Amino acid sequence: MFDINLGLTIWTTFVFLALLGILWKFAWGPVLRAVEAREARIQGALDQAASEREAAERLLAEHRVQMADARRQAQQLVAEGREAGDRLRQEIEERARTEGRVLIERARETIEREREAAVETLRRESVELALAAAARLMRERLDEAADRELVIGYLDEVAGPDGDIQA
Template identity: 50%
Template sequence: MPDPASGPVPEPVGSTFGGTTMRALPVAAVAAAISAFPASLLAQEGPGLFDINTGLSLWALIVFLILLLLLAKFAWGPILNALETREQNIQGSIDDATRLRKEASDALDEHRLQLREARHEAQHIIAEAKEAAAGLGREMEAKARQESAAIVQRARREIEVERDAVLEAIRKETVGLALAAASRLVRQRLDAREDRELVNDYLSSLSDTAEGRDA
């Protein structure tokens, strides 16, 4: 330190703070701490570091209050308002988006459900149609089979009747022919009535054997 006035200077500090014995200790500590400072920092003449300038304080108070009012009205108010509006806006947008997404997802679910139901229904309808078609086919087949059976039956019956008639006709013809032939052969010898019985017996035994062969 080139300043010769530097050195232990507890006295000015003490007087600055209005030193009493109670305060001597901390003041001495402060003095020791700042004894490295140039002595004129602690000198009494001129403005001091801890001087309270009431005028400056009043200025500070007035300026601060005016600034507070002005800024609250023209700066922080609008800025905070804008911030809040924007926040609400963003929140609203987020809410909207969430709601819309939920709606879309609901609609999608509903459509999926409907699609599944429709598919089910279609399958059901197809199955039913197949069933109906199969039933109809079976019915028609049965009917056709029945009809053909009936036709065959009828044909068989007609054939039988025809055959009986033919057989009857043949028998009659045969009797006549046999009688004619026999009468030509034994015209004189045989009684007409007894002969006719004889031949008839013979013929009926013939037809019996014929029928037994038929059956």
């Protein structure tokens, strides 16, 4: 049991080396290569996933910035629009008021002018009428001075104290 059988030692060495060679070539080598290939593939997938996540995060941050930007711009636009609308409304109101005032003024002037023209015409017509009536009277009773006086007196009554025609 404890004495060395050199033959067995030599056989052991031989068998071990043969087994080492066979397993190295047909078992350990292929297994280790396959495992290393798989490890490389998994590592590659992990790296890719990490880089893709990084890219996605960058993209997300970019989008957030853009969204915030767009919102601010929209708010600014709305505010500007409201301000412009207010200003425009005020301008339009102002102009309308002014124009209204001008129109009313002009209308009043026109009415005044028309009224004066009408009064003038009336007066002239009245005088003409009176004169026509007087001429007719005078032709018939030219010498009757008392009748003339009567007509004038009547006309004065019609014209009123300030010369206006009473309604």
